[in-house]
Amino acid sequence: MTYSQLFESAKLGKLELRNRTLVAPMTRVSASASGCVGPLMQPYYERFGKGGFGAIITEGVYTDQHFSQGYEFQPGITDKTQAANWTELIKGVKAAGAKIIMQLMHAGALSQFNRFSNETRGPSPVQPKGQQMEFYRGSGMYPTPSEMTVSEIKTAICGFADSAKRAQEAGADGVEIHSANGYLLDQFLTDYANQRGDQYGQGIFERTRLTREVLEAVRDAVGGDFTVGVRLSQSKVNDFEHKWAGQRDDAKVIFEAVEASGADYIHTTEFAAQASAFQHGASLAAHAKNLTGLPVIANGGLGDPAIAQKMILQDECDFVAIGKDALVTQNWPVKVQKNEARRPFDFEMFTPLADLETANAYFSARAEI
Numbered sequence: 001m002t003y004s005q006l007f008e009s010a011k012l013g014k015l016e017l018r019n020r021t022l023v024a025p026m027t028r029v030s031a032s033a034s035g036c037v038g039p040l041m042q043p044y045y046e047r048f049g050k051g052g053f054g055a056i057i058t059e060g061v062y063t064d065q066h067f068s069q070g071y072e073f074q075p076g077i078t079d080k081t082q083a084a085n086w087t088e089l090i091k092g093v094k095a096a097g098a099k100i101i102m103q104l105m106h107a108g109a110l111s112q113f114n115r116f117s118n119e120t121r122g123p124s125p126v127q128p129k130g131q132q133m134e135f136y137r138g139s140g141m142y143p144t145p146s147e148m149t150v151s152e153i154k155t156a157i158c159g160f161a162d163s164a165k166r167a168q169e170a171g172a173d174g175v176e177i178h179s180a181n182g183y184l185l186d187q188f189l190t191d192y193a194n195q196r197g198d199q200y201g202q203g204i205f206e207r208t209r210l211t212r213e214v215l216e217a218v219r220d221a222v223g224g225d226f227t228v229g230v231r232l233s234q235s236k237v238n239d240f241e242h243k244w245a246g247q248r249d250d251a252k253v254i255f256e257a258v259e260a261s262g263a264d265y266i267h268t269t270e271f272a273a274q275a276s277a278f279q280h281g282a283s284l285a286a287h288a289k290n291l292t293g294l295p296v297i298a299n300g301g302l303g304d305p306a307i308a309q310k311m312i313l314q315d316e317c318d319f320v321a322i323g324k325d326a327l328v329t330q331n332w333p334v335k336v337q338k339n340e341a342r343r344p345f346d347f348e349m350f351t352p353l354a355d356l357e358t359a360n361a362y363f364s365a366r367a368e369i
């Protein structure tokens with residue numbers, strides 16, 4: 001099998017990608033303590049470009065010097081110094097023929113480490129479910145966040161807009177607004193995490209307000225020609241089984257809201273991208289395709305190219321983003337095209353930490369890097 005449909009060029013927002021395969025955003029906590037690009041990051045990202053991916057979505061990058069940082073050694077793009085550090089990395093990825101989209105992320109109540117504050121903020125003072133992630137140096141429960149004031153919400157929105165502008169100036173091909181997986185914007189979308197009585201809470205449309213306002217502010221900052229996408233999910237890093245209570249009705253409100261707010265694409269992520277999003281019926285990606293006119297990236301368990309290609313052929317999505325399988329096979333597109341064997345993902349790569357030093361040690365023990 002050659003999986004030729006995966007390797008046709010296609011348009012994502014304003015970008016022409018050489019094929020339909022992307023690297024999913026993956027936090028690697030390998031920046032400097034001050035949030036600047038670390039020495040292992042550029043070669044890591046370049047390997048995906050040389051490995052044939054159409055585009056790389058970066059790990060979640062924090063957006064302000066208030067409450068956005070989620071992890072120790074997470075990169076940021078909150079000032080000129082951090083932004084300047086991205087320039088060379090971005091150049092290197094582009095020279096390898098791939099596009100690079102920076103994911104902008106505010107951790108909100110899921111922050112495990114923030115060098116700017118010991119407190120966390122969220123839509124409401126609701127303790128997040130689950131435990132902090134140890135492979136990002138967390139431990140124990142998440143603290144209960146303080147409710148964000150409207151002024152703090154406006155500051156967070158400005159953080160996204162200013163960071164998007166800095167990413168554009170650093171040469172990125174686009175930005176992706178992280179509104180998935182339990183982080184701040186998803187906390188606002190989520191019924192139990194958002195108990196606000198104001199314009200940012202209550203009904204599902206009101207709960208999309210923060211994501212809408214971020215998309216609009218980012219669009220104002222970067223202009224019409226720059227690609228701005230949005231990532232959405234049901235499940236969360238701290239609540240894997242979560243489902244949107246209103247099912248397809250919620251999907252309709254959410255997907256239509258992001259389209260109306262100027263998103264160029266929707267990136268959906270599920271444990272198994274091709275599975276029914278609700279009790280039965282279409283996948284989440286297919287709902288996004290059916291409910292909007294936007295290109296859709298599907299993610300979740302698509303390292304098997306047969307499943308990935310099938311989703312494209314069935315018009316459930318336009319692009320696929322590969323996560324863990326891309327980490328073990330950084331030239332996944334080249335290998336798939338040549339029909340060569342690929343290594344299965346091995347959790348050992350993240351032990352003890354999901355950082356690049358651990359991954360490089362894993363590969364060098366196997367003489368593969």
Ligand SMILES: Cc1cc2nc3c(=O)[nH]c(=O)nc-3n(C[C@H](O)[C@H](O)[C@H](O)COP(=O)(O)O)c2cc1C
Pocket residue numbers: 024025026027028058059060103178180181231269271299300301302303321322323324325354
């Ligand atoms: C180590 C690691 C870090 C991740 N970091 C992020 C992130 O920064 N932003 C994000 O949206 N998703 C993140 N994810 C989720 C992935 O983008 C993807 O949704 C998930 O791995 C499922 O896709 P897969 O089955 O192809 O691995 C991360 C996943 C892993 C394994």
